[in-house]
Amino acid sequence: MAPVTLAPSPITPTVDFDRDGVQHGFLRLPYSRDDSAWGSVMIPLTVVRNGCGPTALLTGANHGDEYEGAVALFDLAQTLTADRVAGRVIIVPAMNYPAFQAGTRTSPIDKGNLNRSFPGRPDGTVTQKIADYFARELLPLADLVMDIHSGGRTLDFVPFAAAHILPDKDQEARCFAAVAAFAAPFSMRMLEIDAVGMYDTTAEELGKTFVTTELGGGGTGRAETIAIAKRGVRNVLRHAGILADGQAADGQPVEASRWLDMPSGDCFRFAEDSGLIEACVDLGQPVRAGDLLARIHPIGRTGLAPAEYRAALDGILAARHFPGLVKAGDCIAVVGTVES
Numbered sequence: 080m081a082p083v084t085l086a087p088s089p090i091t092p093t094v095d096f097d098r099d100g101v102q103h104g105f106l107r108l109p110y111s112r113d114d115s116a117w118g119s120v121m122i123p124l125t126v127v128r129n130g131c132g133p134t135a136l137l138t139g140a141n142h143g144d145e146y147e148g149a150v151a152l153f154d155l156a157q158t159l160t161a162d163r164v165a166g167r168v169i170i171v172p173a174m175n176y177p178a179f180q181a182g183t184r185t186s187p188i189d190k191g192n193l194n195r196s197f198p199g200r201p202d203g204t205v206t207q208k209i210a211d212y213f214a215r216e217l218l219p220l221a222d223l224v225m226d227i228h229s230g231g232r233t234l235d236f237v238p239f240a241a242a243h244i245l246p247d248k249d250q251e252a253r254c255f256a257a258v259a260a261f262a263a264p265f266s267m268r269m270l271e272i273d274a275v276g277m278y279d280t281t282a283e284e285l286g287k288t289f290v291t292t293e294l295g296g297g298g299t300g301r302a303e304t305i306a307i308a309k310r311g312v313r314n315v316l317r318h319a320g321i322l323a324d325g326q327a328a329d330g331q332p333v334e335a336s337r338w339l340d341m342p343s344g345d346c347f348r349f350a351e352d353s354g355l356i357e358a359c360v361d362l363g364q365p366v367r368a369g370d371l372l373a374r375i376h377p378i379g380r381t382g383l384a385p386a387e388y389r390a391a392l393d394g395i396l397a398a399r400h401f402p403g404l405v406k407a408g409d410c411i412a413v414v415g416t417v418e419s
């Protein structure tokens with residue numbers, strides 16, 4: 080079969096990735112529409128470069144309603160100076176910018192979930208074009224890739240950095256070393272429910288050192304989790320030899336991270352009922368197999384028994400459904416096992 084030749088990306092960066100210094104600019108993505116015939120989506124980005132060295136690609140708001148990464152990266156973009164860098168840092172605080180502007184997980188333009196749209200298409204929807212640009216233009220520039228997620232409006236997590244089990248064990252070790260360097264309160268060996276189309280998978284298949292996070296949720300950022308993100312980003316840049324300031328980001332001692340594992344699909348509990356959720360365990364609390372995690376009360380009438388959802392494994396509650404009402408199919412709890 081002849082190799083498929085893809086069209087060039089329609090996205091134009093307004094910065095020169097090979098120029099030394101700090102550049103604030105945009106990825107300009109043409110988007111013709113009713114209110115702007117020759118308009119564009121303008122995705123903010125910053126490039127900080129100082130000579131030769133490794134490149135870090137840092138992204139937030141891959142999902143538009145996740146805020147720790149966006150806050151930490153807008154802050155980093157505004158404060159990082161080239162003299163503190165050896166190599167290059169590419170900062171995109173809000174990767175799916177239309178979704179970020181709308182405060183929603185997916186794009187209001189095409190309903191695209193960016194983290195299910197990889198490797199993307201240069202001739203596809205706006206979200207597919209963003210994915211394609213990252214897959215073909217930005218990821219190849221990077222040695223280290225960090226994508227900062229949180230739970231968004233519908234999930235809440237104990238704060239963790241994470242990497243995946245990979246076929247290339249050298250690469251896997253590099254990823255977990257970067258997770259350890261991030262030094263979130265928890266570090267996760269992460270199992271994905273549905274890895275098809277993920278940025279993570281695309282970066283990993285290109286051999287990159289890839290770190291992701293889940294740092295809270297509920298469609299907002301908390302002071303604690305934002306501080307974890309700010310500190311973690313700098314910790315990883317220092318670990319990679321790119322940031323050379325030689326001190327902890329804000330002077331706070333970093334407690335030892337607790338390692339969690341997701342050994343199988345038994346970690347997840349999915350609602351088979353719709354109704355009012357009664358949390359029986361809070362995030363971070365220990366659970367034993369068989370413990371009650373949550374009850375779902377039918378809301379159509381009184382007098383009906385709630386459905387019970389129990390842990391299948393020993394561990395801690397690592398994630399939970401955030402809103403008070405649930406629908407059948409919602410992920411209501413994730414139990415992470417604690418590594419000794």
Ligand SMILES: [Zn+2]
Nearest residue numbers: 142145228229
């Ligand atoms: Zn996310």
